[in-house]
Amino acid sequence: MAERVRWGILATGGIAASFTADLLDLPDAEVVAVASRKETSAKAFAERFGIERAYGDWASLAADEDVDVVYVATPHAAHREAAGLCLEAGRAVLCEKAFTLNAREAAELVTLARSRGVFLMEAMWMYCHPLVRRLKALVDDGAIGEVRTVQADFGLAGPFPPAHRLRDPAQGGGALLDLGVYPVSFAQLLLGEPADVMASAQLSAEGVDLQTGMLLSWDGGARALLHCAINAGTGVTASVTGSAGRIDIPDGFFHPERFVLHRDGRDPEEFVAAPEDGPRDSMRHEAIEVTRRIRAGDTESPLVPLDGSLAVMRTLDAVRERVGVRYPGE
DSSP states (O other): OOSSEEEEEEOOSHHHHHHHHHHHTOTTEEEEEEEOSSHHHHHHHHHHHTOSEEESSHHHHHHOTTOSEEEEOSOGGGHHHHHHHHHHTTOEEEEOSSSSSSHHHHHHHHHHHHHHTOOEEEOOHHHHOHHHHHHHHHHHTTTTOSEEEEEEEEEOOOOOOTTSGGGOGGGTOSHIIIIIHHHHHHHHHHHOSOSEEEEEEEEOTTSSEEEEEEEEEOTTSOEEEEEEESSSOOOOOEEEEETTEEEEEOSOTTSOSEEEEEETTSOOEEEEOOGGGOOTTOOHHHHHHHHHHHHHTOSSOSSSOHHHHHHHHHHHHHHHHHHTOOOTTO
């Protein structure tokens, strides 16, 4: 492998642009190719970011021997096809969340990656965020005692027109896979896979969820109250309460600037992001984690383990089953 880790970008939407901009700020990352189903889109993206090669099909990117790892930034419904194509070709893959459309597709990708010995990671950048990692360490160390409840919400006010991808069943539309994956992943980061899932949703005319409320339960007694919406702008807050204290994230819980630890009998402690962590909306930390693992020869990341991604997808499947959301082909 070259001194720099060489990236290929698959898809040219807004999230691909944001991630590519973050990659270009990293000294040990190089973006060498981009692919889209439309050659004009790939060429425009390449010109924007100074990328040498632009492909009008995904297969050419997957076959490019100069690419070490591919960032898959398509809508969820295309993740299985796009990531699978790259894994088949022996390319390491960082795949956007939600990992896939459903748990079956996620299991297929994980099986493929493990059978080929190729690196695969879900782009759950929240798990790589330094403050989120600090919060998890505090919880794991017993700073608030035994976790009793987790609360988290993520809602956008919209309105999104019927033609928008967030309203399109064929693209895995709805609040749950795009936004709800964050509260669910946050709860499962701290508590693991729940034993029981309850949910209620308001559905659109197209049959996707406009907003969904979830109650997750664990055998030890812990509960998580979670909410997501594409028709209501929420505070995007989170709180973890234990038997001996509480941690509050006052805004943007999946990329926090700060959180407050309340321990019984002590003054509140505020934890603030360090200047070297970069902007709160930077996805550089997941890119750094991928670079670290690829250079070490690892095929999975302990920060974003594949078994954890599978468990989240099973929970999202259970939520959709409870509220009656099915996507074409399922």
